Amino acid sequence: MNMKRIVMAVMLTMMLAVCIKAQNTDVTYKVRGEVVDSLTLKGEPYATISIFRKGAGDKPVAMAVTDLNGKFNVESRGEGTYVFTISSMGRNTIRRTFEIGAERKTINMGRLLITDSRTELKGVEVVAYKPLVKADIDKLSYSVADDPESKTVNAIDMLKKVPMVTVDGQDNIKVNGSTSFKVYVNGKPNNMMSNNPSEVLKSMPASSIKKIEVITNPGPKYDAEGVGGILNIITEGKGLEGYTATVSLRGSNTGGGGGVYATVKERKLTVSVNYNNSIQNDKKTYSDTERSVTDDNGVPTTVTKDSRTTKPNSQWHSGSLEASYEIDSLRLITASLSLSRYSRKENSDAQTHTLAPASGTGLYGYSSDIFNKDSYSSVSGAVDYQRSFSVKDRLLTFSYRIESDPQTNKQRIRYLDMYAGESWTDFINRIKNQDMDGDQSSTEHTFQLDYTTPFAKHHTFETGAKYILRDNKSTNDKYDAATDGNGELAYDKDNSSHFKHRNDIFAAYLGYGLSLAKWSARLGLRYEHTLQDVKYIVGRGSDFRKNFDDLVPSAKLGYKFSDMMNISLSYKMRISRPGIYYLNPYINDTNPESISQGNSNLDSEKTHSFDLQFSSFAQKFSCSLTTSYSFTNNSIQNVQRMVNDNDIAGLPNPTGKQVLYTTYYNIGKTQNVNFNGYVSWNPLTDTRFTLNAWGGYSHLTDGQSLKNHGWNVSLWTSLQQTIAKTWTVSLSAYMQTPDISLQGKTSSMFSHDFSVSKSFMDKRLxxxxxxxxxxxxxxxxxSDISGPNFAYKQQYRFCMQYVALGVSYRIGKLQARVKKAERTIENNDVKQGGGSSSDTNMGPGK
Incomplete structure (x- = not known):
């Protein structure tokens, strides 16, 4: 009986304790704050938060992790005294004590500074992947540095993984379904990248890139150019008081290269140096084209077949120097200098034959030996002065930037084995051996003033002004001779071209921002006035002036469910000004069968777009989903048609034959419905599945007889597995459906690859x-293109098989990085030509 009484007493005591505890846990409390690095003041992502009841053992009553920006908001229950700790790998633990009572249910820890631990950690197990994609209100960013495949592949391969970016089978790039976009490097525009994105990015190693940002909704402070948005390639590294350096080497069956990155910090001065080079010796490519000229009933009258073999090789060098100096806590000066050069050589052999399909008789034909040598260079420097104030986030910035982009283009064409029927003799005599020697240069000076300030707690106002002075010069000299191979090359002044092109751009903007607890909103208005003045010194072409006036609005509304989940709705208007490539009225008749000409009467495109975006990012599952609708009523379209060369005004020595004539008009009326989806899932600790998809339906018309419509879908997927903590295996695949244009479509595409990586010496090697x-x-x-009285088909064969090996080694330790002025110069104002495979042979002035 005594034992039963003891047991009953113990049970009653336990029940009483449970009841008391239940009474104590009636109080619900929240603990919030922010964890930032003590030196850089950047948020500490995924730090572990633990809350313990003081004196109740080591078992936490609540646990959580900080978000990508280092912020936390933990909820628990119970009154009393608690111990709050924050821990992160390689960091000193933060410890705080607080009390919860009936009158105090919310604890605001404020900003907590976390520091590096001097104790080296060993045997730490990685329990989750860091998300590769992050979404802000106006941009998405992909962390290239955290992707193991970045050690050997090039930049254009990494672009296939970036949300809202697609790369087709010929390495043509689209951003948000549009080929109209601009490329920045470290927040500054890079003309060489924008003019030749696919070629330069194929030569650029992904290991030199930290992250790629897709600015999908540029605010009013950005230039209005670029329908798809802006690709911002961040190359600078980061590092701890002292220095850091990374050396990398890579090689493949098509080339190789290397690079070095180093950063040194000494008190208030931080300097970084970056250099990379690449040599590409690509495999031969093959193309077969067939162009049919038809009568009004669609029956072919002539068929021209062209078979071509091309062997390209290229080199790329790039170097940059960046520095920042903190005058005091409110004043910062930053400076940068960058140099880059891309060169390419290409040898082609071609055979061209034109037949009468009814009889099979050869009308004319020839073989051609073509050599091209091109180089693109860029030298730029910038200085920014940033003035902060005692009011948080109030900034005044003065910026100056200078850039020069010299280019050279050389071409040598020799014709062999020429023949022609009697009625085609005059036509074939127009084809002559020729050399073309071109030099282009662009020098621009940019001055910019930006001011932003918060007011009335939840509001932000921004304004600024900008002036760009850009001088372009172009000389393109043509030399030709008789086709017998014995004639000396003679200067052809009529078909050569020297001109000067001056651009003056004035811009001003206003912006307003509202930020409440969970809501945010932005409104912007930008005005741009552009003056283009073109003067011809040598060759065909009439001087002309062209002015553009554009008023560009933008708006965005966002709602944040939590620090890791948000949704936004936006409207933006973007423009595409025609560059000299599209405006130049020079008649390029280098190939008398295919004649092209610019149109100096073009106006700037105006595209209106509405976007709905949802983003959610966590350790296990992350996704970003965007749907958009856009329309353009005056898009610049490349229009091809068969015409009698007598009808081409200004063409010297016409022969009365049918030729393919290409020019540009503001006739496009396009409507697009697009969908972008990015998903990253970690079903297991060391396993990651990634899906990047884009789909769109386009309806294109010139308002008359030309029209086309259809779906285009691209899909990239990857499975990545970490083994024994230091091995990473990755499998990926890419698929694309046919692409739609105004006058035709392309074929579908599929490719796949795999990689294996191994890290040594605490991931230094x-x-x-x-x-x-x-x-x-x-x-x-x-690729198929058709129009009234003609049909054009091309089959392009190229090698996508490759093997590559890359090695990188990091020395030193550095926690500071070169600071950046928060506002700086960003020029992205001109629609460039030559970006697609159909825009070829424009001749002088391209």
């Missing part, structure tokens, strides 16, 4: 092996 398309060497890519 990394070795990666990469292999692409091991079971299929050559891919076929078809």
């Amino acid at each position: 990394n070795i990666t092996f990469n292999c692409g398309n091991p079971f299929k060497k050559y891919f076929k890519y078809n």
